[in-house]
Amino acid sequence: MIPLEFRDAQDKEDPNHGRHLRFLYDLLRERLDQASVNITHVKMPSYEDHVLFVEGQSGYEAHFVIVNEGDPTQMFATLYVTDRCEIGITVARSHQDKGYGRWILETFLSEFPGTYYANINPENFKSQKLFGSLGFKPLQYTYKLEGKTDVAAD
Numbered sequence: 001m002i003p004l005e006f007r008d009a010q011d012k013e014d015p016n017h018g019r020h021l022r023f024l025y026d027l028l029r030e031r032l033d034q035a036s037v038n039i040t041h042v043k044m045p046s047y048e049d050h051v052l053f054v055e056g057q058s059g060y061e062a063h064f065v066i067v068n069e070g071d072p073t074q075m076f077a078t079l080y081v082t083d084r085c086e087i088g089i090t091v092a093r094s095h096q097d098k099g100y101g102r103w104i105l106e107t108f109l110s111e112f113p114g115t116y117y118a119n120i121n122p123e124n125f126k127s128q129k130l131f132g133s134l135g136f137k138p139l140q141y142t143y144k145l146e147g148k149t150d151v152a153a154d
């Protein structure tokens with residue numbers, strides 16, 4: 001497995017910051033294509049809005065891009081933590097099912113031990129297995145009423 005390193009997605013001084021932004025945008029598109037990954041129905045933002053969000057990022061404690069230690073222009077995954085201690089992780093589709101998700105979460109949790117939450121789609125069995133095997137326990141079911149307007153998408 002390629003040795004990976006955590007880089008701060010908000011760090012504008014990072015020589016690969018522009019690449020990070022583009023990579024995160026591509027990951028977002030991949031996620032929106034996967035029905036079993038999304039809980040809320042979210043529209044793809046414009047690239048400009050995406051950049052404003054990542055660089056402004058209120059509500060986030062941390063946001064990492066996971067890169068190849070030997071060649072930081074190669075990017076594999078992202079991990080963020082919100083200010084409500086919710087963890088989100090996405091591995092690029094081309095690198096899923098190779099142990100990276102587990103390695104990234106294990107590394108993060110050993111470096112930053114604490115209490116965390118993960119919101120997982122009930123059909124996302126892989127993610128449930130991953131978080132469950134790392135000690136996360138299910139807390140609640142989230143119900144949705146499909147109304148005439150989609151508040152979550154605005």
Ligand SMILES: CC(C)(COP(=O)(O)OP(=O)(O)OC[C@H]1O[C@@H](n2cnc3c(N)ncnc32)[C@H](O)[C@@H]1OP(=O)(O)O)[C@@H](O)C(=O)NCCC(=O)NCCS
Nearest residue numbers: 037089090091096097098099100101102125126127129130
């Ligand atoms: C979920 C995700 C982070 C897992 O990362 P990954 O690198 O693909 O997964 P790994 O290769 O580390 O495997 C993790 C575990 O899932 C298991 N797994 C793989 N496919 C599975 C499936 N279809 N059903 C159940 N478990 C599965 C693996 O066996 C492994 O468990 P093990 O280590 O005990 O064998 C990654 O697939 C991803 O980014 N998916 C899209 C976004 C997403 O779902 N994010 C999580 C939202 S909470």
